[in-house]
Amino acid sequence: MIKLPAIHRFLENLAYPSVLFVLSVVFWELGARLGWFPSYLLPAPTVIFERLIKTVGLLSHHAVVTSAEILLGFAIAVMVGVLLAVVIVFVRAVDRAIYPWLVFVQVIPKVALGPLLVVWLGFGFLPKVLMAFLLAFFPVMISAMIGFRSIEKDALFLLRSMGAGQFKTLLYLRLPTALPVIFGSLKVAITLATVGAIVGEFIGANEGLGYVLVTANGVLDTALIFVALTWISALALLFYGAIALLERSFVRWHVSHRILTELSTG
Amino acid sequence: MKIRSIRQPIMASLESEDMHIEMRALTKFFGVGVGTMKVLDNVNLTVRNGEFVSVLGPSGCGKSTLLMILAGLVLPSSGSVSVSGDIVLRPLTDVGIVFQRDLLFDWRTILGNVMLQADIRGLDRKLSREKAVSLLETVGLKGFESRRPWELSGGMRQRAALCRALLHDASVLLMDEPFGALDAITRDQINLDLQAIWMREKRTAVLVTHSISEAIFLSDRIVVMSPRPGRIACEVEINLPRPRTVQMRDMAEFIGYQAKLRESIMH
Numbered sequence: 363m364i365k366l367p368a369i370h371r372f373l374e375n376l377a378y379p380s381v382l383f384v385l386s387v388v389f390w391e392l393g394a395r396l397g398w399f400p401s402y403l404l405p406a407p408t409v410i411f412e413r414l415i416k417t418v419g420l421l422s423h424h425a426v427v428t429s430a431e432i433l434l435g436f437a438i439a440v441m442v443g444v445l446l447a448v449v450i451v452f453v454r455a456v457d458r459a460i461y462p463w464l465v466f467v468q469v470i471p472k473v474a475l476g477p478l479l480v481v482w483l484g485f486g487f488l489p490k491v492l493m494a495f496l497l498a499f500f501p502v503m504i505s506a507m508i509g510f511r512s513i514e515k516d517a518l519f520l521l522r523s524m525g526a527g528q529f530k531t532l533l534y535l536r537l538p539t540a541l542p543v544i545f546g547s548l549k550v551a552i553t554l555a556t557v558g559a560i561v562g563e564f565i566g567a568n569e570g571l572g573y574v575l576v577t578a579n580g581v582l583d584t585a586l587i588f589v590a591l592t593w594i595s596a597l598a599l600l601f602y603g604a605i606a607l608l609e610r611s612f613v614r615w616h617v618s619h620r621i622l623t624e625l626s627t628g
Numbered sequence: 629m630k631i632r633s634i635r636q637p638i639m640a641s642l643e644s645e646d647m648h649i650e651m652r653a654l655t656k657f658f659g660v661g662v663g664t665m666k667v668l669d670n671v672n673l674t675v676r677n678g679e680f681v682s683v684l685g686p687s688g689c690g691k692s693t694l695l696m697i698l699a700g701l702v703l704p705s706s707g708s709v710s711v712s713g714d715i716v717l718r719p720l721t722d723v724g725i726v727f728q729r730d731l732l733f734d735w736r737t738i739l740g741n742v743m744l745q746a747d748i749r750g751l752d753r754k755l756s757r758e759k760a761v762s763l764l765e766t767v768g769l770k771g772f773e774s775r776r777p778w779e780l781s782g783g784m785r786q787r788a789a790l791c792r793a794l795l796h797d798a799s800v801l802l803m804d805e806p807f808g809a810l811d812a813i814t815r816d817q818i819n820l821d822l823q824a825i826w827m828r829e830k831r832t833a834v835l836v837t838h839s840i841s842e843a844i845f846l847s848d849r850i851v852v853m854s855p856r857p858g859r860i861a862c863e864v865e866i867n868l869p870r871p872r873t874v875q876m877r878d879m880a881e882f883i884g885y886q887a888k889l890r891e892s893i894m895h
Contacts, residue, residue, distance in 0.1 A: 514729075514731070516727045516728070516729060516731055517731050519696065519699070519701045519719075519725070519727070520725060520727065520731050521748065522701060522719040523699055523701065523719055523720065523721060523723055523724075523725050524721065524744070524745055524748040524749055525719075525721040525748065525749055526748045530748055534744065534747065534748060535733075538733065538735045541735075613735075615734045615735045615776060616734065616735075617734075617778075620778065
C-alpha cells in the first residue's frame with residue numbers, strides 16, 4: 363500500500379518538471395507562429411505532433427527494426443561481457459593475455475569502425491547489431507570484472523570452509539556482490555547500444571530510425587527529423603526504464619535502493 | 629562431511645585418542661625478501677575433543693593467522709596441523725567459523741544467511757531450516773528470520789553469524805575475535821548464549837580473543853601468546869564450575885585468573 367504522503371511527494375516531484383515542460387512548449391509554439399525562427403529550422407510543436415500522428419504506421423516499422431538492433435546488440439554485449447569477466451577473473455592466463463588487448467581495443471573509437479563493418483557485412487541488419495554490441499560491451503565487462511573481484515577475503519574463506527569450489531563461490535558470493543555494479547553498467551550499456559544502432563544506420567542502411575533521420579536530413583524535412591528524434595528518445599527511455607525496473611526487483615537489498623524500501627514499508 | 633586430506637600413518641593412533649586438534653612447530657612468515665615478517669614462531673598447541681580453548685594475546689600477535697592456519701585457509705611456512713588425526717592440507721570443511729566481521733550477505737534474509745551453510749553443502753533443506761529456526765530462537769532472534777542483515781544491530785548480526793557456524797553440526801567451532809566490536813552488555817549476553825550452546829552440543833571450540841574476561845568466562849583452557857612473532861607464552865587451565873554466570877566475575881578465583889593472565893600478557 364502506498365500511503366498518502368508518498369503520493370503527495372510523487373505528484374509534487376512531477377509538478378515542477380511538468381510546469382517547465384508546458385511553459386517551454388507554449389513558448390516554442392508562440393515563437394514558431396510569430397515567426398521568430400523559420401519553420402525549416404524549428405517547426406512548431408503542433409506541426410511536429412501532427413506529423414508524428416500521420417507517420418505512426420511508417421515509423422513504427424522503422425522503430426521495430428532499430429529496437430531489434432539495439433536489443434540484440436545489448437543482449438550479446440551483456441552475455442559476452444559477463445562471461446568474459448568470469449573467465450578473466452578465474453583464469454589468470456586469459457586475464458594476462460586478453461585484458462591488455464581489450465583495453466587497447468576500447469581506446470579505438472568504435473564509431474570509426476563503421477565503414478569497415480559495412481564493407482565486411484553489407485548494409486543489412488548485422489553491422490548495426492555489431493556496432494551496438496561494440497559500444498555496449500566494454501562497460502559491462504569492466505563492471506562485471508570489478509564486481510566479481512570486489513569480495514572480502516574472509517567471505518571467500520567462509521565459503522571455502524563450507525566446501526565451496528570456484529563455481530559455488532561464483533554463484534553464492536561473486537555474482538550477488540557484482541549484481542549492483544553490473545546493473546549500473548547495464549544502464550550505461552543500453553544507452554550506448556542505442557547510439558551504436560543509430561550510428562550504424564547513419565553509415566549505411568535502408569531502414570531504421572537512423573535511416574529516417576538521414577533521409578529527412580537529405581530533403582530538409584525538419585519536422586520528420588523531430589519525429590524520428592521523438593521515437594528514438596521514447597525507445598531509449600523505454601529501454602532504460604525497463605532496466606531500472608529489473609534492477610529494482612533484482613537488487614532491492616543493495617544500499618542504493620534501501621531508502622525506497624524503507625519509505626514504502628515505513 | 630569428511631575432511632579431504634591425507635591420513636597420517638601411525639601418529640594418530642598412538643597419541644591420546646581424545647586429541648582433536650594438534651598443531652606442531654607452526655611457523656609462519658609473511659612477505660618475501662627484505663620485507664619478510666615472522667608472525668608465528670614454533671607454536672605447539674593441542675586441543676582435546678570437546679574442549680573450549682581460547683587463544684589470548686595482544687593485537688598483531690598472529691593469533692588470527694594461527695586460527696586461519698588451523699582452518700586450512702592459510703598454509704604455514706613450516707610445521708603441521710592435524711585434526712582428528714588427518715593432516716590439514718586444504719580448507720577444513722568439518723568446521724564452523726565465526727569471523728571478526730559477521731559477513732552476513734545483504735541479498736539474503738537472516739534465515740537465508742544461516743541457511744547458506746546448508747545451501748552450499750547441499751544439506752537437506754527442510755531439516756536444516758528447522759535447525760536454523762531453532763538456533764535463531766536460542767540466540768534470541770525469533771521473529772527476525774525474514775529480516776535483512778542491515779535491519780539488525782551489530783550484536784544481533786553476530787548472533788546470526790554464530791547460528792550459521794553451528795547449523796551443520798561441525799565437530800570444530802572456530803571463532804576469530806567474533807565479539808570484539810560489540811559493547812560490553814551485548815558481549816556478556818552473547819557469551820552466555822554461546823556457553824549454553826556449547827554445553828549442550830559439546831564441540832571442540834577455539835576462540836581467538838583479546839578480552840581476558842571473555843576468555844576466562846568461556847574457556848576450559850587459555851593459551852597466552854606473546855607479541856610478534858607469536859609464541860605460546862603460557863597456558864592456564866580454568867577450573868570454574870559450569871554453567872558460569874556473569875556474577876562469577878566478582879569471585880576471588882575469577883579475579884585471580886584475571887591477574888595471572890594480565891601478568892603473563894604483559895611479559
